[in-house]
Ligand SMILES: Nc1ncnc2c1ncn2[C@@H]1O[C@H](COP(=O)(O)OP(=O)(O)OP(=O)(O)O)[C@@H](O)[C@H]1O
């Protein structure tokens with residue numbers, strides 16, 4: 574029987590190319606299995622810092638090998654069209670199906686009450702009508718058939734807040750967690766990840782949220798041992814000093830893949846001395862960041878001046894961002910004027926503002942679910958240091974020329 578059920582189409586990166594953090598995995602696995610974490614653990618970390626790779630690979634392995642857990646990994650980022658609630662029900666159902674004989678599976682699919690979820694449409698109506706086995710029953714059965722503690726790792730859990738079925742599934746998981754805590758047996762643990770602390774914090778701080786009181790923890794960024802590992806990959810030429818590598822990693826916002834790419838490009842041109850290797854590394858980081866900022870500026874141009882002004886306002890105000898407040902509209906007008914858009918008369922009605930913010934969401938620049946969050950934390954600094962007067966200048970020149 575599989576010990577780690579994966580419900581993801583992303584192919585795991587080759588383990589040989591990965592940097593491993595076994596001590597971190599062991600300590601986090603032990604924490605998660607301890608009594609203090611029985612309400613759940615919410616793990617946060619900035620974008621692209623290795624959360625998924627760590628949770629799906631090393632943490633899952635530590636839970637399985639060191640604690641004999643049955644690990645279910647569900648990636649809510651994977652299929653953006655799939656309702657996160659459906660993804661959760663389906664993952665638990667598929668795990669159970671893996672233990673059932675085909676006869677039982679068939680009986681479920683042809684309509685026996687309480688049938689499970691694979692190959693069956695999961696909807697709110699069916700759940701409300703009791704036609705879908707509850708997550709409590711399914712997870713209880715899963716602990717029974719496996720004889721192991723079930724640990725659910727839910728990647729990008731904040732997506733659950735975006736649909737009704739997602740919220741129902743979260744409440745279902747909470748009910749299952751509570752029921753399994755009360756019944757004798759191997760039990761259940763839950764870990765959720767999210768790329769933005771604010772997105773997850775909301776889920777554990779709000780009274781009405783199912784995981785109130787669950788623990789939060791941020792995944793430590795890769796440390797010096799990771800830099801040593803990268804330096805160890807230098808086969809030809811001189812390598813940059815650890816200090817310069819560390820500074821470069823910091824400048825890249827601890828994005829693992831970006832840093833590895835930059836190091837690879839420096840390694841490809843063998844340097845004659847350490848000084849040259851360091852210069853090349855700094856240059857490559859500059860180039861990398863310049864390109865990322867260019868891509869960001871292109872997105873802003875696609876969003877238009879008004880949406881850019883609102884995003885800038887969000888960067889300035891942080892959690893105090895109030896897009897419907899008249900004081901905010903005054904600031905938006907000032908920002909538009911800084912961009913040279915003096916003739917613009919924006920629609921500041923409720924619908925007008927919502928439409929502008931929706932544009933930012935479509936472009937994945939802003940995330941909204943009760944609170945607004947700038948999707949990529951790097952964008953906050955980039956917006957604040959940006960020369961607004963030139964951003965749309967080319968567009969305006971093109972309009973004049975036409
Ligand atoms: N331990 C590692 N060793 C080597 N490369 C890694 C490691 N962890 C992550 N990476 C690289 O960084 C990329 C991003 O990692 P990952 O998807 O795990 O980050 P994330 O924090 O989950 O990102 P997101 O915020 O988009 O969900 C991976 O595709 C991989 O190329």
Ligand SMILES: [Mg+2]
Pocket residue numbers: 624625626728
């Ligand atoms: Mg991830």
